[in-house]
Amino acid sequence: GAGVSQSPSNKVTEKGKDVELRCDPISGHTALYWYRQSLGQGLEFLIYFQGNSAPDKSGLPSDRFSAERTGGSVSTLTIQRTQQEDSAVYLCASSLRSAGYEQYFGPGTRLTVT
Amino acid sequence: TQLLEQSPQFLSIQEGENLTVYCNSSSVFSSLQWYRQEPGEGPVLLVTVVTGGEVKKLKRLTFQFGDARKDSSLHITAAQPGDTGLYLCAGQYGTALIFGKGTTLSVSS
Numbered sequence A: 001g002a003g004v005s006q007s008p009s010n011k012v013t014e015k016g017k018d019v020e021l022r023c024d025p026i027s028g029h030t031a032l033y034w035y036r037q038s039l040g041q042g043l044e045f046l047i048y049f050q051g052n053s054a055p056d057k058s059g060l061p062s063d064r065f066s067a068e069r070t071g072g073s074v075s076t077l078t079i080q081r082t083q084q085e086d087s088a089v090y091l092c093a094s095s096l097r098s099a100g101y102e103q104y105f106g107p108g109t110r111l112t113v114t
Numbered sequence B: 001t002q003l004l005e006q007s008p009q010f011l012s013i014q015e016g017e018n019l020t021v022y023c024n025s026s027s028v029f030s031s032l033q034w035y036r037q038e039p040g041e042g043p044v045l046l047v048t049v050v051t052g053g054e055v056k057k058l059k060r061l062t063f064q065f066g067d068a069r070k071d072s073s074l075h076i077t078a079a080q081p082g083d084t085g086l087y088l089c090a091g092q093y094g095t096a097l098i099f100g101k102g103t104t105l106s107v108s109s
Helices: none
Strands: A005-007 A010-013 A019-024 A031-037 A043-050 A065-069 A075-079 A088-095 A109-113 B005-007 B010-014 B019-024 B032-037 B044-049 B055-058 B061-065 B071-076 B085-093 B096-099 B103-108
Touching (some): B005 B085, B010 B019
Antiparallel strands (some): A031 A043, A065 A075, B032 B085, B085 B096
């Protein structure tokens, strides 16, 4: 079966522009996570969706970051007014159920803000 | 504050050597996971350890969870070039998975 897919794989944008990153989780997985991986850093948790519950947004670094998950499936991470420090690889993961279950990661979107 | 400290950050060894990677924290985790990540790909889960003192073996890889569930180690026996990659430990902390910064392993033939 298909794994987690993310698009685009690479995105170059100018400082100040908005970007949208997409994640298609594994079918049937109710939990979805977004992480950010900067050079030399581990994965930084951003946001977590579980079923129809309110998302855990505690990892979002600023109000320029937002995410939604439509129909319990596809998720979009939006970064408004991008800054150079937003440059990183953005990874999405899904798991069958909530915390504690194995997370399956997508290949990531490499965002470069010039 | 970095909850999980991994060491060493970089490791470059010859094929056939043994190595150990450490993951330490002052926090207690309900479980701890080890992932391996190759360039351009997302991390792939290797193992989950849950019980303090637990030891799991995966072929040439041995994982250990500390008795107090605050630390873990990954030992690779007779490393091969195919083991090259970024090894990440991650602790379950509420609903979030907290990752260490990783150990970049390079095994040359």
